[in-house]
Amino acid sequence: MIATLLANLLRFVMLLLVQVLVLDHLDMARGWMVPYLYVLILLMLPFELPAWGALLAGAFTGLVMDLFSNTPGMHMSACVVMMFARIHLLSLIAPREGYEYGMRPTLPRMGITWFVTYASLLILVHHLWLFFVEVHRFDSFFQTFLRALLSAAFTLALCLLTQFLTSRQERGRA
Amino acid sequence: MRDLFRFLFRIRNTLLFLALLGISSVLLYNGNTHHRAEAISSSNAIAGTLFSWRKDITDYANLKEVNQRLVAENANWRNRHSSAYAPVEDLFVRINDTIRRQQYSYLPAKVVNSTWHKPRNFITLDKGSANGLHDDMGVIGPNGIVGVIRDVNAHFASVISVLNPDVKTSVKVRRTGHFGLLYWDTNNPVTSSVVDIPKHARVHAGDTVVTMGGDGIFPADVPVGMVLSVENPPGRQDQAITVHLFEDMTRSGFVYVVNDLQRAERDTLEKEHEAP
Numbered sequence: 001m002i003a004t005l006l007a008n009l010l011r012f013v014m015l016l017l018v019q020v021l022v023l024d025h026l027d028m029a030r031g032w033m034v035p036y037l038y039v040l041i042l043l044m045l046p047f048e049l050p051a052w053g054a055l056l057a058g059a060f061t062g063l064v065m066d067l068f069s070n071t072p073g074m075h076m077s078a079c080v081v082m083m084f085a086r087i088h089l090l091s092l093i094a095p096r097e098g099y100e101y102g103m104r105p106t107l108p109r110m111g112i113t114w115f116v117t118y119a120s121l122l123i124l125v126h127h128l129w130l131f132f133v134e135v136h137r138f139d140s141f142f143q144t145f146l147r148a149l150l151s152a153a154f155t156l157a158l159c160l161l162t163q164f165l166t167s168r169q170e171r172g173r174a
Numbered sequence: 175m176r177d178l179f180r181f182l183f184r185i186r187n188t189l190l191f192l193a194l195l196g197i198s199s200v201l202l203y204n205g206n207t208h209h210r211a212e213a214i215s216s217s218n219a220i221a222g223t224l225f226s227w228r229k230d231i232t233d234y235a236n237l238k239e240v241n242q243r244l245v246a247e248n249a250n251w252r253n254r255h256s257s258a259y260a261p262v263e264d265l266f267v268r269i270n271d272t273i274r275r276q277q278y279s280y281l282p283a284k285v286v287n288s289t290w291h292k293p294r295n296f297i298t299l300d301k302g303s304a305n306g307l308h309d310d311m312g313v314i315g316p317n318g319i320v321g322v323i324r325d326v327n328a329h330f331a332s333v334i335s336v337l338n339p340d341v342k343t344s345v346k347v348r349r350t351g352h353f354g355l356l357y358w359d360t361n362n363p364v365t366s367s368v369v370d371i372p373k374h375a376r377v378h379a380g381d382t383v384v385t386m387g388g389d390g391i392f393p394a395d396v397p398v399g400m401v402l403s404v405e406n407p408p409g410r411q412d413q414a415i416t417v418h419l420f421e422d423m424t425r426s427g428f429v430y431v432v433n434d435l436q437r438a439e440r441d442t443l444e445k446e447h448e449a450p
Binding site: 020021027031034052055058062067069073074076077081133134 | 186194197200289290294361363424
C-alpha cells in the first residue's frame with residue numbers, strides 16, 4: 001500500500017518535471033505535435049483505486065499542470081474527463097476473470113494489445129478535449145482535430161517508450 | 175426521500191465528475207482573462223523558481239548568440255540621440271530634465287520561460303513587484319513589442335505574449351497613419367494580423383507597423399512588424415493585413431519592461447469621469 005503510494009508519487013513528480021521542463025518546450029512541426037506525457041501518471045494508477053479517487057487524482061494532476069502552463073482549468077477539465085472515461089473503459093475492457101488485486105495497468109503486466117487499446121483511447125479523449133478547449137472555437141475544426149490526433153500519436157509513442165524503458169523495475173516492484 | 179438518497183448515492187461518481195468539471199469550467203472562464211488568474215499562472219513562486227532553474231541550465235547553450243545580440247543592441251543604443259539612454263540599474267531609471275519631462279522608463283528583464291507553438295502563448299520574466307513591475311505594463315524586445323504583463327508576484331511576472339489572441343494592441347501604419355489592432359490569429363510564431371484598418375486606407379506590402387502609444391502600455395512608435403500581405407475579403411469592413419513581426423518571439427532572451435510614469439495621473443483622471 002505504502003509502496004504503491006510512494007511509487008505513484010515518485011512517478012507524479014518525475015513525469016511532471018519531464019513534461020514541464022522538457023516536453024513543453026519541444027517545438028515539433030510548428031505546434032502540430034505537442035506531447036503530453038504527463039497523462040501516463042493517470043494511466044498507470046492502480047485498478048483498485050475507487051472512482052472518486054481517480055477523479056480527484058485527475059483534477060489535482062490537471063491543476064498542477066495548469067499552474068505551470070498558465071492555463072487555469074484547461075488541463076484540469078481534460079484530466080477529469082479522461083478519468084471519467086477511464087472508470088467506464090476499465091469495466092468495458094476488463095479481462096474475463098476480472099482484475100487481480102495488485103495488478104497494475106502497465107505494458108508488461110497486461111500485454112501490448114490491452115495496453116495500446118487502453119492508452120490510445122484515453123489519450124485520444126484527453127487530447128481532443130484539451131485541444132478543443134484550448135482553441136475555444138470550432139471554425140478550424142479539422143485543423144484542431146488533426147493536431148489532436150498527431151499529438152495523441154506522439155504521446156502514445158512516448159508512453160510506450162517510457163514503459164519499455166522502465167519495465168524491468170516495474171516487474172521487480174510488483 | 176430514501177429512494178432519492180439511494181439514487182444520489184448510486185450516481186455519486188457522476189456527480190463528483192460534474193462538480194469537478196464545473197470547477198474547472200469556472201477556472202477556465204474566469205482565469206484566462208486579462209487581469210484575473212492570480213494563483214494559477216507561472217508567475218507564482220514555485221513555477222517561477224523552477225523555470226528560472228531551467229533557464230540557468232539552458233542559458234549556457236546559447237550564451238554566444240545572446241552576447242552577440244547584446245553587443246549589437248548596445249551599439250544601437252550608443253548611436254542614438256543623447257536624450258535616449260540605456261537602463262543601467264535593476265530599478266527604473268528616472269532622469270530629471272527641466273525642458274522635457276520623461277514619460278517612459280525601461281527596466282531590463284530576462285525571459286525565464288516562454289512558449290510560441292501553442293494557441294495561447296505566455297512568457298515568464300525574472301522580475302516582479304519588488305522591482306516595481308505591475309500588471310498592464312508593456313514588454314518590448316530589442317526589435318519590437320513582445321507582450322503585456324498580466325500578473326506579478328514579488329520576483330516573477332507573467333506576460334501575455336503578442337502570440338496570444340487574448341491581447342490586442344493598438345498599432346498604426348507608419349506611412350499612412352491609419353490605426354488598427356494587432357490580433358494574433360495566424361497561428362504562426364513569426365506573423366500576426368492587423369484588423370480594423372478601413373478599406374480605403376492604401377496600405378501596401380512593405381509598410382512598417384508601429385505602436386500607437388497613448389494607451390499607457392506602450393510608448394508611441396515602437397516597431398511591431400512589416401506588412402507582408404494585404405487582402406480585401408468581401409463582406410468585411412476592414413482589410414485583412416498580415417504582418418511579419420520584427421521581434422523573433424521564438425528567441426526572446428532579454429526584454430525591457432515599459433513603465434509609463436504618467437499612468438497613475440491618467441488613470442485617476444479617467445476614473446473621476448467614469449464614476450458618475
